[in-house]
Amino acid sequence: MVQIGNVTLTNKFGLGTNKVGGHNLFENLSDEDGRQLVIAALDNGVTLLDTAYAYGHGRSEEIIGEVIQQYKREDIIIATKAAHDPARNYAFNNDPVFLTQSVEAALQRLKTDYIDIFYIHFPDEETDKREAVAALQNLKEAGKIRAIGLSNFSLEQIKVANADGYVDIVEDAYSLVAREAESTTWEYLSKHGIGFVPYFPLASGLLTGKYTADQVFGPDDWQFKRPNFQAPRYAEILAGVDVLREVGTRYDATPGQITLAWYMKHPKISAVIPGARVAQQVLDNAKAATIQLSEEDFDLIDQAFKK
Ligand code: NAP
Numbered sequence: 001m002v003q004i005g006n007v008t009l010t011n012k013f014g015l016g017t018n019k020v021g022g023h024n025l026f027e028n029l030s031d032e033d034g035r036q037l038v039i040a041a042l043d044n045g046v047t048l049l050d051t052a053y054a055y056g057h058g059r060s061e062e063i064i065g066e067v068i069q070q071y072k073r074e075d076i077i078i079a080t081k082a083a084h085d086p087a088r089n090y091a092f093n094n095d096p097v098f099l100t101q102s103v104e105a106a107l108q109r110l111k112t113d114y115i116d117i118f119y120i121h122f123p124d125e126e127t128d129k130r131e132a133v134a135a136l137q138n139l140k141e142a143g144k145i146r147a148i149g150l151s152n153f154s155l156e157q158i159k160v161a162n163a164d165g166y167v168d169i170v171e172d173a174y175s176l177v178a179r180e181a182e183s184t185t186w187e188y189l190s191k192h193g194i195g196f197v198p199y200f201p202l203a204s205g206l207l208t209g210k211y212t213a214d215q216v217f218g219p220d221d222w223q224f225k226r227p228n229f230q231a232p233r234y235a236e237i238l239a240g241v242d243v244l245r246e247v248g249t250r251y252d253a254t255p256g257q258i259t260l261a262w263y264m265k266h267p268k269i270s271a272v273i274p275g276a277r278v279a280q281q282v283l284d285n286a287k288a289a290t291i292q293l294s295e296e297d298f299d300l301i302d303q304a305f306k307k
Pocket of ligand 1: 015016017018019050121151152171172198199202203204205206208210256273274275276277281
């Protein structure tokens with residue numbers, strides 16, 4: 001059980017929904033596939049949904065809002081985010097008035113009375129972060145949101161935002177292949193009782209084991225210039241994936257499932273939100289929630305990805 005503000009998470013395994021309606025971010029998405037992703041999650045005990053205004057400029061929230069009408073609201077934990085301001089060509093805006101309007105608009109799209117976790121998606125350059133969070137505290141006291149989150153904030157920005165102790169949770173990039181948060185923000189977060197949710201937990205699919213050493217990426221592939229797909233980093237990561245595969249033989253599990261099970265066991269991680277493109281991936285990933293890694297296997301994986 002994890003407590004995040006006024007939210008009690010009984011199951012810390014969730015679904016990242018940037019491929020639900022996120023037409024502005026990814027090609028070849030259909031709303032129907034997105035709907036099926038959310039249904040597959042909710043029908044299989046995955047009740048934490050991580051969305052954002054930025055995913056399809058509200059479309060992800062709308063699809064989730066439609067689907068959850070068929071389920072009990074109190075069984076679902078909805079996390080959403082805002083900062084991209086359409087009136088400023090989607091530049092970030094943390095102004096208290098804008099954030100308050102964003103929460104109201106998200107409530108409409110999600111067809112619900114409250115948002116469980118509301119994150120400021122990205123910091124802007126102008127707004128005093130303490131004032132931005134104070135606006136969210138007002139919304140929390142009014143029962144419109146239940147927990148206050150920050151995403152993509154530096155340690156210095158988190159400290160200012162949390163000057164009154166109102167911040168409940170931080171979401172940031174983190175995975176076995178991107179462990180910077182361990183040395184930048186984690187100490188402060190632990191000291192102040194603030195939770196942590198990693199995004200890109202599967203390193204956009206790299207940790208699922210679907211990539212091989214002989215794969216060549218051309219200019220049309222999204223992986224083409226990504227650092228994790230360049231030598232020698234790519235080979236180092238695939239060596240780590242081989243360790244995941246070996247550990248997986250003891251649990252009848254894939255590298256991706258073992259990766260997610262590692263985050264589930266990690267005491268510093270409050271929730272795990274792998275994304276998916278199709279419903280079958282949601283089902284595959286959900287198995288991770290049932291895997292109890294031994295201490296030895298947890299440490300083996302930790303060491304394999306220390307570089
Ligand atoms: P991710 O979880 O690291 O990777 C998800 C992708 O991996 C899927 O879309 C799918 O892509 C592939 N995949 C997933 N399960 C698989 C399986 N079982 N077998 C094979 N491939 C599989 O990355 P992410 O979805 O970008 O990040 C997770 C969530 O974090 C997002 O959905 C979003 O909610 C959140 N997020 C937040 C921020 C922020 O700024 N706060 C930023 C990014 C993401 P393909 O099938 O297309 O390969």
